[in-house]
Amino acid sequence: MFENIDTPAVLIDQIRVEANMKRLQDYCNAHGIRLRPHIKTHKLPGTALQQIKCGAVGVTCQKVGEAEIMAEGGVGDILITYNIIGKSKVERVRALNDRIDLAVVADSDFVVSGLSNVLQNSTKPLTVLVECDTGMRRCGVQTIEAAMQLAKDIDAAAGLRFGGLMSYPPTGRISEVNTWLDEAKSLILTNGIECPVVSCGNSPDLELWHKAPVVTEHRAGTYIYCDRNMILQGVATEDDCALIVLVTVVSTPTKTRAVIDAGSKALTSDLSLKPGYGLIIGHPGLDISALSEEHGHITSDLPHRLQVGQRLRIIPNHVCPVSNLFDKVHFVRGEKYDQPVSVAARGALT
Ligand SMILES: Cc1ncc(COP(=O)(O)O)c(C=O)c1O
Incomplete structure (x- = not known):
């Protein structure tokens, strides 16, 4: 899916954004x-x-x-x-x-x-x-x-x-x-x-x-957007998470270690309530256990079965600083591509 997008990339599902937006607005309206x-x-x-x-x-x-x-x-x-x-x-x-x-x-x-x-x-x-x-x-x-x-x-x-x-x-x-x-x-x-x-x-x-x-x-x-922190705090589910980082496995040096093309410059070093630097969707046994700037180390107790070239989707621990790291994000609607959007206020720190 989304093979034409170079990784690491940020995908934002507008269907989920709209649902999250409406959910909180409805709550606020109901309570004045x-x-x-x-x-x-x-x-x-x-x-x-x-x-x-x-x-x-x-x-x-x-x-x-x-x-x-x-x-x-x-x-x-x-x-x-x-x-x-x-x-x-x-x-x-x-x-x-x-x-x-x-x-x-x-x-x-x-x-x-x-x-x-x-x-x-x-x-x-x-x-x-x-x-x-x-x-x-x-x-x-x-x-x-x-x-x-x-x-x-x-x-x-x-x-x-x-x-x-x-x-x-x-x-x-x-x-x-x-x-x-x-x-x-x-x-x-x-x-x-x-x-x-x-x-x-x-x-x-x-x-x-x-x-x-x-x-x-x-x-x-x-x-x-929601994120892994919100999931672990019990206020969001994986299905609420609108922003994911799309990554590629670039190396499988051992049977229990794989390396992805997203390190701290894509996922940030922010920690969460549980170990790891993000949630790998569809791979509950795998953990992003360490990050260098451009490499994420995925480890597992069992052989991981990941292959070089394989793409993975990651829910970041803390989504806000991730938005600050990418010039552009890709809007999608479920599995349909929508459009690229420049992150206009990224880096606006003064
Ligand atoms: C002043 C202020 N207001 C609101 C928020 C939003 O909080 P949250 O990220 O938990 O939604 C933040 C988050 O850092 C904040 O610093």
């Missing part, structure tokens, strides 16, 4: 949650527009560069969930804010004053949400009092408008996250500041966010 999917997983403006057409209120980006590419592709409502630091980046944010509905986040005074310095004379204020650490231990203010203080600072800063709270939550701790954000929101309201948005969500807890009533906005990203 606004969906703002994270584009870090696909990095494709066309897919972002499809998500919006399906009912998403806009998208989430991690980087200004990603947001610029999404806006160029026609996306009109973007949240950048990253502290933006440095005058030149903030100037790009200001230019983007003039063109589309934009919001960013901040977790310190430093970030807020950097934004305000550039936006202070703008005719259109920039919406800023306070990033809260509800247990992930990445960025975010550490206490509800700090969230309230930063909300006040944003509210008072020239050129800025306080937009609400944002958190990237720890997996499986919905109720704890809800309590944190609910208390922070109440404190902010008590201080006379509106808090219209509470943005949260992830794929491991994909259909659990209705149990956190304070959350108004779901930002799942990985759900659009």
Whole structure:
């Protein structure tokens, strides 16, 4: 199948993409949650527009560069969930804010004053949400009092408008996250500041966010393709996985070892809950046990029976960084070829 595609290659089954998109949109609609999917997983403006057409209120980006590419592709409502630091980046944010509905986040005074310095004379204020650490231990203010203080600072800063709270939550701790954000929101309201948005969500807890009533906005990203991590977390099946890496066996040096043409530069070195660097579809006894840059080592306790030239399909451990490694992906519909698509926002790291 797809013999004309040189490997390693990324195939994306649009039938599965559409099903995953609809599944989460239906869930959000049923629970009155606004969906703002994270584009870090696909990095494709066309897919972002499809998500919006399906009912998403806009998208989430991690980087200004990603947001610029999404806006160029026609996306009109973007949240950048990253502290933006440095005058030149903030100037790009200001230019983007003039063109589309934009919001960013901040977790310190430093970030807020950097934004305000550039936006202070703008005719259109920039919406800023306070990033809260509800247990992930990445960025975010550490206490509800700090969230309230930063909300006040944003509210008072020239050129800025306080937009609400944002958190990237720890997996499986919905109720704890809800309590944190609910208390922070109440404190902010008590201080006379509106808090219209509470943005949260992830794929491991994909259909659990209705149990956190304070959350108004779901930002799942990985759900659009799913991956081995999601399978091992019990929130997706092999049949939900829309992105696979098509590879070729290039060597069978021993009866228990075969080598494929996909190493860390195609599959990434990301690990999962079980050993191995991906799931080889249709070969449950085989394991991708080691990677070098351009070689993947498949090992087995029994003779593997793989042959040089044979093609295999691999579900990556973590699908998002795989999208960042390929200039183009191939859209398919089941076993039918559709079209190649450039990954417009790959490498947009600034
Ligand atoms: C800020 C932010 N929001 C949303 C997401 C999406 O989470 P997931 O990949 O679990 O769908 C991520 C993932 O890294 C993130 O960093």
